[in-house]
Amino acid sequence: MEDGFARITREADLPAEFPRAVLDEADWVAEAPRVSGEDLTELPFVTIDPPGAMDLDQAVHLERLGGGYRVWYAIADVGAFVRPGGAVDAEARVRGETVYLPAGKVPLHPTVLSEGAASLLPGATRPAAVWRIDLDADGRTLGADVRRALVRSRERLDYAYVQAAVETGTADGTLGLLAEIGPLRLELERERGGVTLPTPEQEVAPADGGYRLEYRVPLPAEAWNAQISLLTGMAAATMMLDAEIGLLRVLPPPQPDDLAKVRRVAAALGVAWADDATYGEVVHGLDAKSPQQAAFLHESRVLLRGSGYVAFDGAPPPLADHAAVGAPYAHVTAPLRRLADRYATEVCLAVAAGEPVPEDVARALPELPPLMAAAGRRGSAVERACVDLVEAFLLRDSIGEAFEAAVIDVSADGRGGQVQLVEPAVIARCDGALPLGENVTVRLVQADPATREVRFALA
Numbered sequence: 001m002e003d004g005f006a007r008i009t010r011e012a013d014l015p016a017e018f019p020r021a022v023l024d025e026a027d028w029v030a031e032a033p034r035v036s037g038e039d040l041t042e043l044p045f046v047t048i049d050p051p052g053a054m055d056l057d058q059a060v061h062l063e064r065l066g067g068g069y070r071v072w073y074a075i076a077d078v079g080a081f082v083r084p085g086g087a088v089d090a091e092a093r094v095r096g097e098t099v100y101l102p103a104g105k106v107p108l109h110p111t112v113l114s115e116g117a118a119s120l121l122p123g124a125t126r127p128a129a130v131w132r133i134d135l136d137a138d139g140r141t142l143g144a145d146v147r148r149a150l151v152r153s154r155e156r157l158d159y160a161y162v163q164a165a166v167e168t169g170t171a172d173g174t175l176g177l178l179a180e181i182g183p184l185r186l187e188l189e190r191e192r193g194g195v196t197l198p199t200p201e202q203e204v205a206p207a208d209g210g211y212r213l214e215y216r217v218p219l220p221a222e223a224w225n226a227q228i229s230l231l232t233g234m235a236a237a238t239m240m241l242d243a244e245i246g247l248l249r250v251l252p253p254p255q256p257d258d259l260a261k262v263r264r265v266a267a268a269l270g271v272a273w274a275d276d277a278t279y280g281e282v283v284h285g286l287d288a289k290s291p292q293q294a295a296f297l298h299e300s301r302v303l304l305r306g307s308g309y310v311a312f313d314g315a316p317p318p319l320a321d322h323a324a325v326g327a328p329y330a331h332v333t334a335p336l337r338r339l340a341d342r343y344a345t346e347v348c349l350a351v352a353a354g355e356p357v358p359e360d361v362a363r364a365l366p367e368l369p370p371l372m373a374a375a376g377r378r379g380s381a382v383e384r385a386c387v388d389l390v391e392a393f394l395l396r397d398s399i400g401e402a403f404e405a406a407v408i409d410v411s412a413d414g415r416g417g418q419v420q421l422v423e424p425a426v427i428a429r430c431d432g433a434l435p436l437g438e439n440v441t442v443r444l445v446q447a448d449p450a451t452r453e454v455r456f457a458l459a
Contacts, residue, residue, distance in 0.1 A: 166178075
């Protein structure tokens with residue numbers, strides 16, 4: 001397995017380690033960040049991340065404000081450390097984003113920054129870009145601002161802790177308000193026609209010194225936390241569009257042919273879709289444990305393909321919306337792990353302060369969409385290859401055995417498709433005349449860790 005992960009890393013041409021000049025510069029800037037802005041260390045921020053995470057981009061503090069709410073969202077100020085044109089900046093352009101593997105990760109920045117001096121670790125005073133967003137009683141945005149400041153996170157929490165606190169009635173302060181604001185924002189997302197797919201995530205997880213595959217269903221607390229990030233990204237996009245300069249994350253609306261096809265799939269699988277209902281309204285409340293609904297969710301992903309970045313300096317771009325968000329949107333909340341976020345944040349900081357966007361930032365904006373597209377393709381390919389490897393490795397001694405599965409995709413020629421096994425958590429090619437959305441028994445005919453191929457046949 002370890003050899004297989006190493007081969008995937010080589011195939012994707014992922015950098016094995018940072019050049020000496022990058023590490024030297026990172027060590028230096030970690031000790032001497034460009035600190036500016038006001039002191040907000042009195043605000044009791046907390047971070048909410050997966051267990052064990054050290055690259056903490058975001059910290060949140062929520063307050064009641066009259067009949068509504070105030071959201072404080074502190075984002076790691078990578079710009080306080082990384083000098084444009086320096087060695088760390090140049091290497092970050094090569095990498096684009098952090099790539100996660102089951103056996104570790106290939107970080108965007110040296111860990112002295114991403115897991116140390118720039119990370120919003122609890123108890124440490126850190127420079128941050130702090131968003132202040134006021135909401136009404138329904139969770140709608142009333143106003144937004146962003147500024148540089150010093151912050152100090154109080155606790156590093158994980159999703160399970162937050163969920164348990166809410167369910168046991170012990171959540172107060174920020175956690176209690178997150179359970180109010182999150183559902184309000186989800187309801188507004190549905191009103192906008194936005195989409196959050198209720199699908200389990202196929203993940204590789206450590207197990208007994210090795211690895212296992214599992215379908216992980218995100219907790220409600222994860223969706224609430226994600227809504228705070230989306231809220232901030234929407235505020236950033238609005239700010240940049242008003243200033244006529246920036247970097248957006250966009251997704252075109254579905255093509256009519258694709259929409260018609262997915263409607264036909266819904267009808268065939270018995271998924272209700274009223275004529276006046278949006279795709280987001282349809283998927284809300286679907287149960288991915290149902291074979292028919294799981295198949296529909298898989299088939300309908302075609303409606304969410306084609307996202308990318310667009311830079312502009314002057315008139316807003318023809319396509320400024322993100323169809324899955326249902327509004328203009330920008331990536332600004334993960335600068336430790338994603339290159340684009342640092343630049344978009346610098347634009348917003350300048351706009352909010354009434355200052356010109358720095359020339360080096362404005363010059364870099366047109367270069368970012370192709371850099372991020374390449375990084376995104378590479379990261380997705382690595383993730384898929386790792387899952388394929390674990391699937392093949394776990395099943396390598398089970399050739400000829402039968403498994404229960406749900407049919408989630410059927411090829412156009414009707415000779416095969418994809419099935420989702422109940423156990424282990426495998427999604428793979430299957431030959432035969434498959435009934436979409438039905439439970440079937442399949443037989444394993446190939447599981448080769450060397451080629452990372454798994455194939456079944458209808459039993």
